[in-house]
Amino acid sequence: AQSVTQLDSQVPVFEEAPVELRCNYSSSVSVYLFWYVQYPNQGLQLLLKYLSGSTLVKGINGFEAEFNKSQTSFHLRKPSVHISDTAEYFCAVKAGGGNKLTFGTGTQLKVEL
């Protein structure tokens, strides 16, 4: 079975500052990794994904994430955040050959002026 830990439930940050949202996973098999963003009362939008290849993946809205197999991490970063980035961010893992996504509990990013 897989599990995902997002240690930070809330991350406040000032506009134009950099941000890192942490995600660690546990799995006994190879995995695929995803970050989704959820704006209030909306569905989940795919930000980026790691399936294979380069461990640094770039997504939409200027976000990127790095897959670190030895540390079982997939942290999400943005060099300069905007007010519109205020949302909840979910890290998810899917086992190779599996069907379902296993989600973390989410990190609420609050960008302040």
Added chain:
Amino acid sequence: NAGVMQNPRHLVRRRGQEARLRCSPMKGHSHVYWYRQLPEEGLKFMVYLQKENIIDESGMPKERFSAEFPKEGPSILRIQQVVRGDSAAYFCASSPRGSETQYFGPGTRLLVL
């Protein structure tokens, strides 16, 4: 290409009534997944279906919940005799055959009074 469609977006039921949630996958997607998001929690997998087949229902409560994805028409998540604890956001996701990526709909927010 329209995204994953879900309706209704909001549903209010009294205890003991039935709730029917509908999901139309993206065009060309033959795999449908249902997830539930309880307040202040991440998404939890419920069921994975392909046309006319339930592939994995390991996350479905054993009683009162059922799902189908008929040959024609949307996928339906049915909750019989709803209780207050069923109040949650229910999300549908779809993917094309052979893809690891799931695309989410806007969700149905169920409130049981």
